Amino acid sequence: MSDVSVSNSLAVSRAGFTATPLKGGRRFALQGRKDTLEGAAKAFGLSEAPGMLASAAAGDCTLLRLAPQELFIITGDAGLPEAVTTYLGTVPNSLVEVSERQIGWTLEGEKLRDTLAALSPLDMRERSFPVGMVTRTLFGKADGMVWRTGMDTFHLEVWRSFGPYMSSMMDAAALDAAW
Amino acid sequence: MLLIRCPYCGERAEVEFSNGGEAHIDRPRDPMSLTDEEWAQYLYMRDNPKGLIAERWRHAHGCNRFFNAIRDTRTDRFVVTYEIGQPRPEVTPEQAAEAAR
Numbered sequence: 369m370s371d372v373s374v375s376n377s378l379a380v381s382r383a384g385f386t387a388t389p390l391k392g393g394r395r396f397a398l399q400g401r402k403d404t405l406e407g408a409a410k411a412f413g414l415s416e417a418p419g420m421l422a423s424a425a426a427g428d429c430t431l432l433r434l435a436p437q438e439l440f441i442i443t444g445d446a447g448l449p450e451a452v453t454t455y456l457g458t459v460p461n462s463l464v465e466v467s468e469r470q471i472g473w474t475l476e477g478e479k480l481r482d483t484l485a486a487l488s489p490l491d492m493r494e495r496s497f498p499v500g501m502v503t504r505t506l507f508g509k510a511d512g513m514v515w516r517t518g519m520d521t522f523h524l525e526v527w528r529s530f531g532p533y534m535s536s537m538m539d540a541a542a543l544d545a546a547w
Numbered sequence: 548m549l550l551i552r553c554p555y556c557g558e559r560a561e562v563e564f565s566n567g568g569e570a571h572i573d574r575p576r577d578p579m580s581l582t583d584e585e586w587a588q589y590l591y592m593r594d595n596p597k598g599l600i601a602e603r604w605r606h607a608h609g610c611n612r613f614f615n616a617i618r619d620t621r622t623d624r625f626v627v628t629y630e631i632g633q634p635r636p637e638v639t640p641e642q643a644a645e646a647a648r
């Protein structure tokens with residue numbers, strides 16, 4: 369996610385809700401069989417890959433289990449650790465860097481819950497969407513990924529071309545939530 | 548809102564899914580030994596029941612996996628969803644009655 373192309377105009381700020389564009393870091397989509405994903409997690413220094421719809425942190429990297437066969441990996445600007453790329457060179461897999469494809473926001477504010485409820489039919493309350501849970505889903509017409517990073521913060525990413533659409537969707541949802 | 552239970556993600560809104568046509572249609576092992584009629588049967592002919600049908604579905608805006616489902620075509624109620632590769636599950640008369648309701 370290169371800084372130059374993350375426009376501040378995509379920020380959303382309403383009473384009780386802010387969406388702050390994410391800057392920096394890189395993104396990788398890793399697809400493979402279960403053993404491959406487990407092996408990759410070990411190369412990250414984890415004991416096992418995160419379970420379905422769960423996440424795990426390893427240094428400045430985060431592994432997000434979006435599907436049985438898929439890990440979405442968020443890294444720092446340095447990218448994947450060498451141990452991981454070395455391991456992935458030894459097993460069949462599909463590893464694609466998608467840094468330039470993604471655009472994301474940190475969501476917070478006391479109207480966060482109501483704003484999310486206006487964006488998605490998913491129940492994103494703590495009991496069914498605990499901290500650390502992640503999933504792909506639809507926001508209006510935009511395919512995106514939502515990850516709960518804390519009790520009161522979410523991380524949302526969509527494909528870059530959906531950026532302005534998603535931003536205006538959030539703005540409208542935040543207005544509704546504040547009503 | 549119609550909910551569909553993805554075997555991997557749980558219950559999700561129907562808009563996250565796409566239909567993949569009838570399930571349990573095996574490709575003939577030796578296509579060269581088939582008549583044109585038999586090959587056309589495999590390629591094009593599908594059941595169109597008024598009632599229970601086994602279909603492939605894909606969680607297109609989720610985990611992206613294909614899975615199978617039994618659905619009542621009259622009511623759109625899903626009886627069960629199951630992983631690809633598993634045999635078509637038996638549907639009890641109670642389940643069928645519930646799906647037709």
Ligand SMILES: [Zn+2]
Binds near residue numbers: 553555556609610
């Ligand atoms: Zn799924």
